[in-house]
Amino acid sequence: xxxxxxxxxxxxxxxxxxxxxxxGGGTGLLGDENPVEKVVDIRRFPDAxxxxxxxxxxxxxxxxxxxxLQAWAxxxxxxxxxxxxxxxxxxxxxxxxxxxxxxxxxxxxxxYPMMRLLGTEVLVMSREDPQPRWMLLEYEGPLYGANRxxxxxxxxxxxxxxxxxxxxxxxxxxxxxxxxxAVSWQQSVANGQIHVQMVISGVFEIxxxxxxxxxxxxxxxxxxxxxxxFQQMGWVPIDDFRASAAYRAHVAGVVLERLLKTxxxxxxxxxxxx
Amino acid sequence: xxxxxxxWSLSAQARYAVDWIDRTPGLVAGVLEAHRVPAVxxxxxxxxxxGLPGIHAVVTATEVPATRFTTAGQPHKEPSPYDMAIIxxxxxxxxxxxxxxxxxxxxxxxxxLDRAIVEYHGLDGPLHASCPDNVLARWSTHIGESMGPxxxxxxxxxxxxxxxxxxxxxxxxxxxxxxxRLVLWTTTQVPYHVRRIVARALECPASQIRxxxxxxxxxxxxxxxxxxxxWVALLARLTGxxxxxxxxxxxxxxxxxxRHSATLRVASLWNGQNLSxxxxxxxxxxxxxxxxxxxxxxxxxxxxxxxxxxPRYEFDGQVRYAVGPVAGAFRGxxxxxxxxxxxTHWDEVARRMGMxxxxxxxxxxMQEGDPLDVLDPxxxxxxxxxxxxxxxxxxxxxxxxxxxxxxGLNEGLGLALSMQASGVPQAELAMVRVVLQEDGMLWVTTxxxxxxxxxxxxxRSIVADAVGISPRGIRIVPGDTDLEAxxxxxxASSTTFVTGSAAQKAAQQVKRQLQDLVDILPWRxxxxxxxxxxxxxxxxxxxxxxPHRRPVVGLGVAAxxxxxxxxxxxxxxxxxxxxxxxxxVQRLVAGVDVGHPINPxxxxxxxxxxxxxxxxxxxxxxVHVSDEGHVxxxxxxxxxxxxxxxxxxxxxxxxxxxxxxxxxxxxxxxEVAVAPVAPAIANAIYDAVGxxxxxxxxxxxxxxxxxxxxxxxxATCELIKQQx
Numbered sequence: 001x002x003x004x005x006x007x008x009x010x011x012x013x014x015x016x017x018x019x020x021x022x023x024g025g026g027t028g029l030l031g032d033e034n035p036v037e038k039v040v041d042i043r044r045f046p047d048a049x050x051x052x053x054x055x056x057x058x059x060x061x062x063x064x065x066x067x068x069l070q071a072w073a074x075x076x077x078x079x080x081x082x083x084x085x086x087x088x089x090x091x092x093x094x095x096x097x098x099x100x101x102x103x104x105x106x107x108x109x110x111x112y113p114m115m116r117l118l119g120t121e122v123l124v125m126s127r128e129d130p131q132p133r134w135m136l137l138e139y140e141g142p143l144y145g146a147n148r149x150x151x152x153x154x155x156x157x158x159x160x161x162x163x164x165x166x167x168x169x170x171x172x173x174x175x176x177x178x179x180x181x182a183v184s185w186q187q188s189v190a191n192g193q194i195h196v197q198m199v200i201s202g203v204f205e206i207x208x209x210x211x212x213x214x215x216x217x218x219x220x221x222x223x224x225x226x227x228x229x230f231q232q233m234g235w236v237p238i239d240d241f242r243a244s245a246a247y248r249a250h251v252a253g254v255v256l257e258r259l260l261k262t263x264x265x266x267x268x269x270x271x272x273x274x
Numbered sequence: 275x276x277x278x279x280x281x282w283s284l285s286a287q288a289r290y291a292v293d294w295i296d297r298t299p300g301l302v303a304g305v306l307e308a309h310r311v312p313a314v315x316x317x318x319x320x321x322x323x324x325g326l327p328g329i330h331a332v333v334t335a336t337e338v339p340a341t342r343f344t345t346a347g348q349p350h351k352e353p354s355p356y357d358m359a360i361i362x363x364x365x366x367x368x369x370x371x372x373x374x375x376x377x378x379x380x381x382x383x384x385x386x387l388d389r390a391i392v393e394y395h396g397l398d399g400p401l402h403a404s405c406p407d408n409v410l411a412r413w414s415t416h417i418g419e420s421m422g423p424x425x426x427x428x429x430x431x432x433x434x435x436x437x438x439x440x441x442x443x444x445x446x447x448x449x450x451x452x453x454x455r456l457v458l459w460t461t462t463q464v465p466y467h468v469r470r471i472v473a474r475a476l477e478c479p480a481s482q483i484r485x486x487x488x489x490x491x492x493x494x495x496x497x498x499x500x501x502x503x504x505w506v507a508l509l510a511r512l513t514g515x516x517x518x519x520x521x522x523x524x525x526x527x528x529x530x531x532x533r534h535s536a537t538l539r540v541a542s543l544w545n546g547q548n549l550s551x552x553x554x555x556x557x558x559x560x561x562x563x564x565x566x567x568x569x570x571x572x573x574x575x576x577x578x579x580x581x582x583x584x585p586r587y588e589f590d591g592q593v594r595y596a597v598g599p600v601a602g603a604f605r606g607x608x609x610x611x612x613x614x615x616x617x618t619h620w621d622e623v624a625r626r627m628g629m630x631x632x633x634x635x636x637x638x639x640m641q642e643g644d645p646l647d648v649l650d651p652x653x654x655x656x657x658x659x660x661x662x663x664x665x666x667x668x669x670x671x672x673x674x675x676x677x678x679x680x681x682g683l684n685e686g687l688g689l690a691l692s693m694q695a696s697g698v699p700q701a702e703l704a705m706v707r708v709v710l711q712e713d714g715m716l717w718v719t720t721x722x723x724x725x726x727x728x729x730x731x732x733x734r735s736i737v738a739d740a741v742g743i744s745p746r747g748i749r750i751v752p753g754d755t756d757l758e759a760x761x762x763x764x765x766a767s768s769t770t771f772v773t774g775s776a777a778q779k780a781a782q783q784v785k786r787q788l789q790d791l792v793d794i795l796p797w798r799x800x801x802x803x804x805x806x807x808x809x810x811x812x813x814x815x816x817x818x819x820x821p822h823r824r825p826v827v828g829l830g831v832a833a834x835x836x837x838x839x840x841x842x843x844x845x846x847x848x849x850x851x852x853x854x855x856x857x858x859v860q861r862l863v864a865g866v867d868v869g870h871p872i873n874p875x876x877x878x879x880x881x882x883x884x885x886x887x888x889x890x891x892x893x894x895x896x897v898h899v900s901d902e903g904h905v906x907x908x909x910x911x912x913x914x915x916x917x918x919x920x921x922x923x924x925x926x927x928x929x930x931x932x933x934x935x936x937x938x939x940x941x942x943x944x945e946v947a948v949a950p951v952a953p954a955i956a957n958a959i960y961d962a963v964g965x966x967x968x969x970x971x972x973x974x975x976x977x978x979x980x981x982x983x984x985x986x987x988x989a990t991c992e993l994i995k996q997q998x
Binding site for chain 1: 853854856890893894896898906907910911912913914915916917918919920973974975978979
């Protein structure tokens with residue numbers, strides 16, 4: 001195996017042109033079973049393992065570990081810190097990186113729903129386009145594919161005003177994830193309307209995104225309606241050895257209700273405060 | 275990366291097989307895996323592959339010895355069928371070798387595997403011509419006078435394949451010594467069985483092979499199988515080079531072994547609250563090869579039925595070949611399957627009778643002196659139960675788990691029992707050699723191996739106790755077949771009881787010889803040393819260089835008739851999330867009778883480990899296999915297993931009742947606590963939410979389905995009531 005370290009964009013671009021791959025996470029990829037002939041290591045990139053605070057955003061290096069993110073989030077995005085606590089075990093969180101966990105997509109992804117709700121963006125470069133560009137974290141699209149490198153992630157600071165809760169249903173803590181859901185909400189000071197977003201993964205091949213802006217009283221009804229619409233859109237729930245389609249759909253419904261219940265508690269307290 | 279390897283090689287001791295592999299230059303062995311089964315494969319570009327750079331050998335089925343053998347590491351002549359060759363002409367499981375390859379490097383091996391073209395001629399019909407109906411064995415054993423037909427369907431459970439998940443994969447290295455002897459370094463629980471089985475496979479005398487068993491980084495029965503050893507041995511013989519192989523985790527799932535899946539049915543006949551007859555019926559899937567199948571199936575009965583006093587026992591069953599991975603020995607060896615059926619049945623019967631499940635069991639339990647071999651009417655008194663009264667142990671566990679306290683919402687407690695043996699009854703042999711070295715150290719040579727269970731410490735304690743010296747003065751030398759310490763191996767919870775007995779005998783001889791030496795040496799004041807005034811170092815020197823030149827050597831042989839039964843009682847406390855069926859185990863209380871625990875901390879570790887493995891078996895672990903025989907769970911990302919964080923609080927209650935036959939009064943401890951976990955949890959779930967899951971693993975989905983069905987049934991009942 002050829003292994004080089006890149007610490008500048010030029011070195012990285014040069015490595016990509018020579019056919020080196022950037023591997024984020026998935027240490028098993030380097031084992032006997034998944035031979036990789038050329039690997040470029042970007043751990044020495046400036047701030048690769050740092051979380052840097054800017055006036056409008058927090059910027060995360062791609063090899064920031066989940067443990068690091070969790071420790072940071074405690075003071076900045078408590079909902080994210082709580083959610084991260086339910087991902088794997090401390091051993092896994094010490095090793096797993098944010099970019100690795102997100103870039104190795106899977107339908108039952110657990111980090112994706114939270115990071116998506118936070119409005120995370122990814123700084124991407126590719127062999128064809130050496131100019132790095134910020135793109136919104138989405139489950140599909142130009143973020144993924146061969147020769148793409150995630151150089152950084154950023155979370156807008158406006159996220160701080162949002163509240164977020166995460167729910168995870170799994171066969172076993174380390175693996176066998178069945179359904180994950182995250183909800184975030186924000187109340188407008190001007191008109192009292194609440195903007196609720198939910199991302200549920202594990203039901204369909206692609207995590208589904210629900211978004212409703214409403215007065216508190218109508219909110220649950222609208223979310224449920226949107227969820228039913230998703231189910232009726234012809235999307236086929238995943239049916240595999242981990243869980244049946246029927247069970248996934250049922251669990252997603254339960255997760256949805258629980259998340260709604262959590263945020264309704266918040267609304268009630270908000271209304272009382274108001 | 276090179277820097278790391280260099281540092282490793284400088285600092286580390288070669289302790290495990292993979293260490294030897296890493297440090298020794300040699301050829302890399304690989305498997306050209308079957309992708310269609312059952313079929314006769316044909317490598318169409320064999321000569322091209324052989325001509326590839328870096329390829330030293332490519333061997334197919336037509337070029338290996340035709341002798342058939344079993345990979346099950348059991349004493350000769352094995353109860354397992356000889357249904358396997360080193361490479362079989364018919365491939366029967368996905369990943370089975372179509373060819374074995376020896377390459378200069380991993381890259382050469384990979385290129386060869388990538389270029390290989392294999393055509394398959396698919397086969398219909400039975401997996402083995404000798405078994406037209408795929409039934410390897412069938413039996414019907416009915417003991418005692420019939421009290422009438424056993425009515426009702428009883429309790430039917432299905433149990434799944436489980437992976438051993440041992441940390442260290444299978445790994446072996448082979449070389450031909452000058453003179454032609456084959457030397458095998460391997461991670462195995464059974465070095466002498468490896469020697470005999472490889473000798474048979476290669477058609478050579480056993481003494482032409484030396485097996486060096488390394489420390490084992492986790493076995494649980496997986497290394498009671500002789501899988502990679504014949505492969506590297508064959509390639510070493512063909513190439514004359516060092517050949518080494520280490521399975522990947524994916525290959526562990528494909529080429530390794532699993533716990534036997536099975537369907538079991540238990541029924542019982544009652545006269546009031548008195549048990550009149552028990553019937554157990556098993557249908558066991560052994561995979562495409564039969565190793566351990568019949569033995570495991572019989573142990574499903576032998577480890578469960580004797581628990582309950584009964585005038586009549588009936589045991590019917592069959593072992594079937596089927597596509598999918600090969601099943602094999604696994605910690606508990608039939609006990610977990612049997613316990614799931616029998617202990618679930620007892621709970622169901624108790625509920626039906628309106629009785630406390632604990633009270634019903636206590637009324638029928640075996641007592642001191644009751645036979646353990648209840649299915650062998652001629653020899654049923656050869657082994658009898660000895661130990662603490664089981665009802666006392668049950669009561670301690672019930673008290674600790676607050677059995678009688680009111681349950682919280684959706685909380686429940688479940689009870690289950692299990693028993694094991696201490697080595698295979700009437701089928702164990704161990705030799706241990708204890709030699710006093712010149713410097714006063716005692717070297718203890720044994721064919722048993724340490725696989726993390728603490729064999730070294732236990733043998734050291736036994737020898738120290740018998741000789742009367744500090745354990746620090748003892749060195750254990752395990753697992754080398756050239757060191758003349760024959761041993762059936764480390765399985766069936768045998769090491770402490772069987773090898774320990776041999777060690778104790780050898781140590782007692784050493785003590786006598788030391789005393790004899792003291793008697794013929796000049797008298798000295800006892801204040802100068804514990805042995806008639808001599809220190810052990812002085813005696814050692816005198817034994818080699820004194821006027822009498824009498825080396826101190828003890829040879830202990832243990833071939834026990836007895837195999838005392840350790841007993842485990844488990845109470846599980848669970849909470850069920852009634853919305854989604856998710857079970858959270860809140861606490862496990864395990865009471866275990868292992869005779870006298872020689873090393874209580876190690877025993878506690880064994881029990882906790884067994885409970886963890888049992889918990890995975892109960893809740894999530896399953897090797898999923900498609901109808902075509904593909905293993906769907908080929909990685910640790912897919913194979914669900916529990917992490918340390920999911921372990922509930924555990925209370926272990928150890929009794930201390932020395933067994934008269936055990937070394938220092940010990941029985942076995944390694945396996946007994948695996949079996950009761952699944953039925954205890956199933957029973958606790960019933961206690962919590964009133965649904966019975968009889969299909970392992972008890973996933974949230976299954977609980978939810980049962981709850982939904984139960985509510986539907988309840989709703990139907992209500993509807994019928996209203997209509998009436």
